[in-house]
Amino acid sequence: MVTSTETQSQAATLQVVNDIPIDEQIENLVRQHKELSITRSRGLKSNFVNGADSEGSKLLPKSSRKRLEEDGVDLSKGYPEVPSRSEIPVFVDQAHAIRNEELPFIERGKNADPEKKALFGAAKEVINLTKRVGTEIVGLQLADLNDQQKDELALLIAERVVVFFRDQKLPPSKQLELGKYWGNIEYHPQTPHVTGFPGVSVIWNDFRQKKGMDLTFENANFSNWDVLRYPSVGNQTWHTDLVHEKQPAGYTHLHLDAIPSVGGDTIWASGYGAYDKLSDEFKKFLDGKEAVYVSAHTYLDRNDPLSGPQRIERIHPIVRTHPATGWKFLAVNRSMTKRIIGVSPVESQVILNYLFDVYEMNADLQVRFKWTNTKEGYGTSAIWDNRVSQHRNVWDHEGTEPRHGTRVTSLADIPTFDPNSKSQREALGLPIHKWE
Numbered sequence: 001m002v003t004s005t006e007t008q009s010q011a012a013t014l015q016v017v018n019d020i021p022i023d024e025q026i027e028n029l030v031r032q033h034k035e036l037s038i039t040r041s042r043g044l045k046s047n048f049v050n051g052a053d054s055e056g057s058k059l060l061p062k063s064s065r066k067r068l069e070e071d072g073v074d075l076s077k078g079y080p081e082v083p084s085r086s087e088i089p090v091f092v093d094q095a096h097a098i099r100n101e102e103l104p105f106i107e108r109g110k111n112a113d114p115e116k117k118a119l120f121g122a123a124k125e126v127i128n129l130t131k132r133v134g135t136e137i138v139g140l141q142l143a144d145l146n147d148q149q150k151d152e153l154a155l156l157i158a159e160r161v162v163v164f165f166r167d168q169k170l171p172p173s174k175q176l177e178l179g180k181y182w183g184n185i186e187y188h189p190q191t192p193h194v195t196g197f198p199g200v201s202v203i204w205n206d207f208r209q210k211k212g213m214d215l216t217f218e219n220a221n222f223s224n225w226d227v228l229r230y231p232s233v234g235n236q237t238w239h240t241d242l243v244h245e246k247q248p249a250g251y252t253h254l255h256l257d258a259i260p261s262v263g264g265d266t267i268w269a270s271g272y273g274a275y276d277k278l279s280d281e282f283k284k285f286l287d288g289k290e291a292v293y294v295s296a297h298t299y300l301d302r303n304d305p306l307s308g309p310q311r312i313e314r315i316h317p318i319v320r321t322h323p324a325t326g327w328k329f330l331a332v333n334r335s336m337t338k339r340i341i342g343v344s345p346v347e348s349q350v351i352l353n354y355l356f357d358v359y360e361m362n363a364d365l366q367v368r369f370k371w372t373n374t375k376e377g378y379g380t381s382a383i384w385d386n387r388v389s390q391h392r393n394v395w396d397h398e399g400t401e402p403r404h405g406t407r408v409t410s411l412a413d414i415p416t417f418d419p420n421s422k423s424q425r426e427a428l429g430l431p432i433h434k435w436e
């Protein structure tokens with residue numbers, strides 16, 4: 001029951017000052033009231049506090065703490081660090097303006113040695129985990145790679161979609177340095193990052209649960225059925241990171257420094273493989289088409305703030321050509337591809353749902369990775385090319401053991417489609433079925 005005192009105090013707080021424009025008043029209101037979620041991730045309220053989090057530092061696994069402290073990260077004020085409310089966009093136009101100018105980008109994989117002699121020559125073992133997706137490199141430290149090896153690794157990631165390195169000693173500062181070599185670092189204005197390192201995002205469901213995220217055994221996968229009706233909780237829904245950017249995510253590096261003994265795997269699916277699953281006629285239909293890609297986070301419409309959550313939208317080709325491999329790939333994902341341009345909304349929905357299924361249901365274009373190290377006190381890295389893939393986490397350990405990681409995302413090129421480019425199977429001379 002609301003008491004009369006509470007009603008009075010609310011009325012006083014919400015008092016309107018008439019000479020300030022209504023959008024400015026709303027922005028001020030949202031920024032000043034900590035109980036109002038300034039932004040929502042996939043439609044869900046975030047309960048993060050401003051700045052370094054004292055609860056989080058108590059929850060931090062021992063192995064993660066050791067890695068951070070060895071790199072000189074100051075944990076005394078808390079961990080992780082949440083960007084200040086003053087930095088988080090309230091309106092969708094503010095969010096859209098972030099990185100809206102073209103940034104210079106060098107595709108490091110483009111001129112690399114196709115045989116990758118410097119990288120493979122230094123490795124103890126190179127293991128392909130499936131026929132076309134996922135490679136594990138054994139016996140190399142990411143922190144020690146020279147530029148030639150970094151270029152070759154970029155090409156390998158572009159070809160194999162995702163590359164893994166176990167038993168790594170990799171401080172967050174080194175992870176960031178490596179990411180900077182491969183592209184412009186994405187700084188997320190909403191998500192928690194390593195204290196003092198805004199470009200190193202913290203991937204930590206245990207902390208999000210502590211902050212109110214309702215992730216359970218029952219609901220972990222709901223949004224894979226219907227992402228509009230059941231907002232994604234955690235990262236179990238098939239998705240590609242940051243597809244709404246003008247220059248979307250390219251080489252993306254997740255390093256886990258606390259890993260469950262069993263469970264918490266990640267699955268990746270190849271966009272080259274998804275494209276090659278389509279018939280020639282369907283490929284022709286999609287080639288050259290564009291789609292609308294949306295952000296995971298939502299904002300308010302400045303001109304109609306009560307119209308509900310709005311996402312950043314950007315238009316990109318639905319079939320693209322990779323600048324390093326030259327292969328065509330399909331760029332859709334269930335979480336953030338909104339509609340295909342040039343067809344009716346109903347047609348778009350039917351076609352997109354089919355394309356999502358192609359990615360998600362064909363096990364021969366996927367790899368599932370178990371993160372576990374072979375050495376105590378080391379971490380494991382996965383580096384994938386977000387341009388040519390989708391991924392999802394498997395939350396089967398249900399938080400019974402800690403899982404904590406840091407992610408550095410290198411933003412890449414403005415997506416393009418070259419009608420003369422080849423699919424992966426065409427380029428590799430593999431058979432392509434002709435439907436009569």
Ligand SMILES: [Fe+2]
Pocket residue numbers: 235239240241391
């Ligand atoms: Fe992701």
